[in-house]
Amino acid sequence: MLNILYLVHDLCDPAVRRRVTMLQTGGATVTLAGFRRAETVPDFGGLTPIDLGTTADRAFAQRLAAVAKAALSLGSSLAGIRKPDVIIGRNLEMLALANRARSLFGGSAPIVYECLDIHRLLLDQGAIGRTLRGAERFFSRNTQLLLTSSPAFLRDYFEAYGQIRVPAVLLQNKILDLSGKPPQQAKPPVLPTEGEPWRIAWFGALRCAKSLQLLADFTRRMQGRFEVILRGRPARTEFDDFDGFVRAEPYLFFEGAYRNPEDLAAIYGEVHFCWAIDFFEEGLNSSWLLPNRLYEGCRFGAVPIAMKGTETARFLADRHIGLTLDEPSVENLSEVLAGIDTETYLAQRGRITAQDLGMWICNPADCQGLVDRLGRLVGSERQNVLLEVAA
Known part of the structure; x- marks a missing residue:
């Protein structure tokens, strides 16, 4: 059984839980260690994470200091765990710790770099960007595999900047479905009758102040013909006053966090469209990513709305589904959605539900395929030894 040490930048990120579940479902044993951005470490079932602080x-400087501190004490933190067959570092700071862990365990374990976002500082054209890209190349020297979630990250960053020249695996942000049953199409939402609103979902990581303002202005322009339902984890550092702003808007409603995948069918069953736009790092990471909400919304028939020129828009265009804005304006959004009626909506939804559901879902066979791919990095001999650290 493949033994994986998984080093993560935020134990509280729901995507970490999904990746751990994928690895375990694929047959691997997982030791999880990482930082957290909340008071307590979330529950991972029978797995107890190693808390690095x-x-x-x-807070980039604080994160660097935390990583440096963790590197000095990593031997103690990992004392007593089995020698890993593979070490996965999620994001750049954890790639640095993956190298430190590799040396602690004898310097032979292959490292896998999991990079699902390209931080804006990595794309800086000045000294900071050059330094960080150099650090990424340095810490990638023992990397044997890259895991990423969008072809644009490979094409427009890793290849364009010459960062890492190793094989890559594309792990799209699909919904984890471990039921083992053939997936069934979701029931369509209740369509609005006369005077009732169409509902746009903006679910997941809520971090884009520009989207929030645009949707507020649009729904006011439409005078209640459209509502926006927000769910997930707001990055409150990115908003002046997220909660106060939403409370003051007559057609915006924040419904709190949700469980993925447990709640997806219910919450997407209440909406008609999915906001798949993010201006958080406009022209950079936001233009390259394929967000979770794209797969979640399409799985349950919500019609996605994307921004022209992004990887999400290319993804939709290749499949002839979804709606695309030419510019981020109330006028353009109104133009795209103002003509929506039951007939045009059902036609849009029908093109989505005609797609193979495997496009949106990750099943147990996919999990097994990932673990098998990681296993091929490992030599034939494995040593189940303990890391011992002097007191």
Whole structure:
């Protein structure tokens, strides 16, 4: 059984839980270690994570200090665990710790770099960007595999900047469905009758102040013909006053966090469209990513709305589904949605539900395929030894 040490930048990120579940479903044993951005470490079932301390959003210097401190004490933190067959570092700071862990365990374990976002500082054209890209190349020297979630990350960053020249695996942000049953199409939502609103879902990581303002202005323009339902984890550091702003808007409603995948069918069953736009790092990471909400919304028939020129828009265009804005304006959004009626909506939804559901879902066979791919990095001999650290 493949033994994986998984080092993560935020134990509280729901995507970490999904990746751990994928690895375990694929047959691997997982030791999880990482930082957290909350007071407590979330529940991972029978797995007890190794807590490396706290970090904070938008606190780059603090994160660097936390990583340096963790590197010095990593031997003690990992004392007593089995020697890993593979070490996965999620994000750049954890790639640095993956190298430190590799040396602690004898310097032979292959490292896998999991990179699902390209931080804006990595794309800086000045000294900071050059330094960080150099650090990424340095810490990638023992990397044997890259895991990423969008072809644009490979094409427009890793290849364009010459960062890492190793095989890559595309792990799209699909919904984890481990039921083992053939997936069934979701029931369509209740369509609005006369005077009732169409509902747009903006679910997941809520971090884009520009989207929030655009949707507020649009729904006011439409005078209640459209509502926006927000769910997930707001990055409150990115908003002046997220809660106060939403409370003051007559057609915006924040419904809190949700469980993925347990709640997806219910919450997407209440909406008609999915906001698949993010201006958080406009022209950079936001233009390249394929967000979770794209797969979640399409799985349950919500019609996605994307921004022209992004990887999400290319993804939709290749499949002839979804709606695309030419520019981020109330006028353009109104033009795209103003003509929606039951007939045009059902036609849009029908093109989505005609797609193979495997496009949106990750099943147990996919999990097994990932673990098998990781296993091929490992030599034939494995040593189940303990890391011992002097007191």
